[in-house]
Amino acid sequence: MSHLFAYLDLASGSMIIQGAIAGIVAVPILFRNQIRRLLGRSTPTEDTIEDVTDPIADASEVMPTDGTGTPRP
Amino acid sequence: MSTVAPAADDDPATLSQAASPAGAALDAPSGVQRHPASWRDPSGFVFRRDGVLLRQVQPVWAEEWRAFADSPLARSLVGKGRLVGWQEAPLSDAFDESAAAVIRPDVVPFISYPYEWTFGQLQDAALLTLDVQAAAIAQDWTLKDASAYNVQLRGVQPVLIDHLSFQRLAPESPWVAYQQFCEHFLAPLVLMARRDVRLGRLLRDQLDGIPLDLAAALLPGRTRLTLGLGTHLHLHARSQRSHAGDARKPAEVRLSRSRLSALIESLRGTIAGLSWRPAGTEWADYADKDHASYEGGTPDAKESIVRDLLTAAGPGAGRSCWDLGANTGRFSAIAASLGYRVLSFDIDPAAAERHYRALKAAGRTDTTPIVMDLADPSPGLGWALRERDSLLDRANADVIMALALVHHLGIGRNVPLAMVMDLFAGLAPQAIVEWVPRGDPMVDILLASREDVFSDYTTEGFEAAVASRFEVRSRTLIPGSPRVLYHLERRTG
Numbered sequence: 001m002s003h004l005f006a007y008l009d010l011a012s013g014s015m016i017i018q019g020a021i022a023g024i025v026a027v028p029i030l031f032r033n034q035i036r037r038l039l040g041r042s043t044p045t046e047d048t049i050e051d052v053t054d055p056i057a058d059a060s061e062v063m064p065t066d067g068t069g070t071p072r073p
Numbered sequence: 074m075s076t077v078a079p080a081a082d083d084d085p086a087t088l089s090q091a092a093s094p095a096g097a098a099l100d101a102p103s104g105v106q107r108h109p110a111s112w113r114d115p116s117g118f119v120f121r122r123d124g125v126l127l128r129q130v131q132p133v134w135a136e137e138w139r140a141f142a143d144s145p146l147a148r149s150l151v152g153k154g155r156l157v158g159w160q161e162a163p164l165s166d167a168f169d170e171s172a173a174a175v176i177r178p179d180v181v182p183f184i185s186y187p188y189e190w191t192f193g194q195l196q197d198a199a200l201l202t203l204d205v206q207a208a209a210i211a212q213d214w215t216l217k218d219a220s221a222y223n224v225q226l227r228g229v230q231p232v233l234i235d236h237l238s239f240q241r242l243a244p245e246s247p248w249v250a251y252q253q254f255c256e257h258f259l260a261p262l263v264l265m266a267r268r269d270v271r272l273g274r275l276l277r278d279q280l281d282g283i284p285l286d287l288a289a290a291l292l293p294g295r296t297r298l299t300l301g302l303g304t305h306l307h308l309h310a311r312s313q314r315s316h317a318g319d320a321r322k323p324a325e326v327r328l329s330r331s332r333l334s335a336l337i338e339s340l341r342g343t344i345a346g347l348s349w350r351p352a353g354t355e356w357a358d359y360a361d362k363d364h365a366s367y368e369g370g371t372p373d374a375k376e377s378i379v380r381d382l383l384t385a386a387g388p389g390a391g392r393s394c395w396d397l398g399a400n401t402g403r404f405s406a407i408a409a410s411l412g413y414r415v416l417s418f419d420i421d422p423a424a425a426e427r428h429y430r431a432l433k434a435a436g437r438t439d440t441t442p443i444v445m446d447l448a449d450p451s452p453g454l455g456w457a458l459r460e461r462d463s464l465l466d467r468a469n470a471d472v473i474m475a476l477a478l479v480h481h482l483g484i485g486r487n488v489p490l491a492m493v494m495d496l497f498a499g500l501a502p503q504a505i506v507e508w509v510p511r512g513d514p515m516v517d518i519l520l521a522s523r524e525d526v527f528s529d530y531t532t533e534g535f536e537a538a539v540a541s542r543f544e545v546r547s548r549t550l551i552p553g554s555p556r557v558l559y560h561l562e563r564r565t566g
Contacts, residue, residue, distance in 0.1 A: 010284075010313035010316075012317075012319055013312035013314065013315055014255075015247060015249075015326050016316060016326060017308060017309055018248065018251050018336070019247065019326040019327070022328050022332040022335060022336040023332060024300070025335055025338075026331065026335035029335045029339055
């Protein structure tokens with residue numbers, strides 16, 4: 001066991017990494033969706049947006065700001 | 074819109090009809106009680122007025138709520154059964170004068186908690202949350218929280234109960250509930266599927282979800298090698314560690330719509346890809362064995378008696394039956410066939426899972442399996458021990474069945490028979506209880522490995538314990554067996 005985070009809010013790390021993870025997972029998913037589209041099949045989730053914007057084009061989406069991380073309702 | 078769906082901020086207990094002692098008044102006039110669990114979300118809260126469940130929307134959320142209530146998304150989610158319905162209530166019904174709106178949500182008959190669910194129930198609740206989020210994104214909305222406590226089960230159908238979780242999606246915004254989803258759903262499901270299903274009980278100790286660093290430490294190393302778990306759990310946990318002590322304000326994350334949708338789709342694929350085979354436990358396999366040799370008598374004879382006793386207990390329609398020690402639901406099905414709304418409790422997560430899958434396959438909506446150790450039932454938890462009600466605080470059964478159970482509590486768990494009857498009497502006014510006397514093969518098995526210190530475990534001792542809390546309406550010997558089925562009615566006064 002390295003550290004216990006009993007007092008610290010871990011939301012910052014979650015929010016920061018979300019952009020990177022989204023970029024990583026978007027590549028195979030959008031590639032798969034393109035293939036499915038070519039084959040005339042739908043994506044698994046019927047309500048998911050059929051947006052096929054190239055994720056690589058959004059590579060510089062992390063930028064400094066005064067945000068304070070994820071609220072936990 | 075006058076009829077759509079209801080909401081509850083992390084406090085599903087507020088949607089139950091159970092008369093909870095935990096629902097004591099907070100700053101309220103007579104007859105109006107604010108639920109003690111409804112305080113996390115400043116957008117609104119749940120309260121009761123003269124026993125009727127209501128939700129007050131606060132001015133800070135009035136515009137957002139009105140936009141959602143009038144949206145096609147709300148109509149669609151309610152229409153598909155993904156979000157519970159609601160009706161507008163007059164402002165005169167408000168808890169206080171600060172109200173911007175008041176709604177009356179549809180009632181969920183019994184509030185259960187994620188630490189009481191089977192693997193499949195938690196998985197389906199997770200998939201519902203992601204499907205709702207995907208649908209919301211498609212219509213420029215998003216879920217601002219993804220608490221497992223915002224999902225309830227109607228039969229085997231998961232349904233979202235928190236209407237105030239929806240907010241309009243700002244351009245290029247990330248999912249603010251991503252961390253919460255991973256801690257409430259992903260971490261426990263992975264631990265259950267890849268390590269041990271009993272780890273689902275960690276949720277009882279971790280009401281805000283299982284910390285990702287804990288889950289990462291408990292999981293096999295090979296889980297790092299899959300894209301979904303490697304990113305959403307391990308990389309995620311690592312990032313939390315790395316930034317835990319940062320005094321700097323975090324950078325703003327901007328996600329295009331396509332990447333946000335891909336994130337949700339990736340989570341969905343990861344969750345859907347988890348599986349667990351419910352087998353190998355004594356009770357899950359019990360349904361496959363020869364009941365006659367196990368229980369004595371014939372299954373048909375016992376089923377016939379149980380059906381007669383349930384019928385004698387009154388009409389099933391609109392009433393609730395709790396089947397304690399239900400295993401895979403053989404006798405629950407009888408109660409359901411008589412119109413009862415059934416909760417099927419079992420200590421074995423594999424047996425409950427098999428029951429759940431069978432109900433789903435059959436399309437039944439009248440029965441909900443629950444994983445519960447009756448010798449250690451769910452306690453009150455959370456803030457002031459009142460955020461999550463204990464099982465006893467949620468008791469709303471009209472009839473309980475305790476078939477082939479008393480010997481497991483009385484001998485297997487050393488619970489005195491009088492205390493067993495105390496528990497039963499606290500759950501329902503009527504009980505159908507199977508007495509398994511000494512000489513029964515199962516009692517012999519239970520006694521084989523322990524010293525016999527159960528001097529009160531006799532028919533006389535059982536009947537004395539019964540008499541302290543119940544009147545006996547009937548006794549029926551199961552043919553070909555020493556066992557007796559008792560129909561009991563709780564004493565009044």
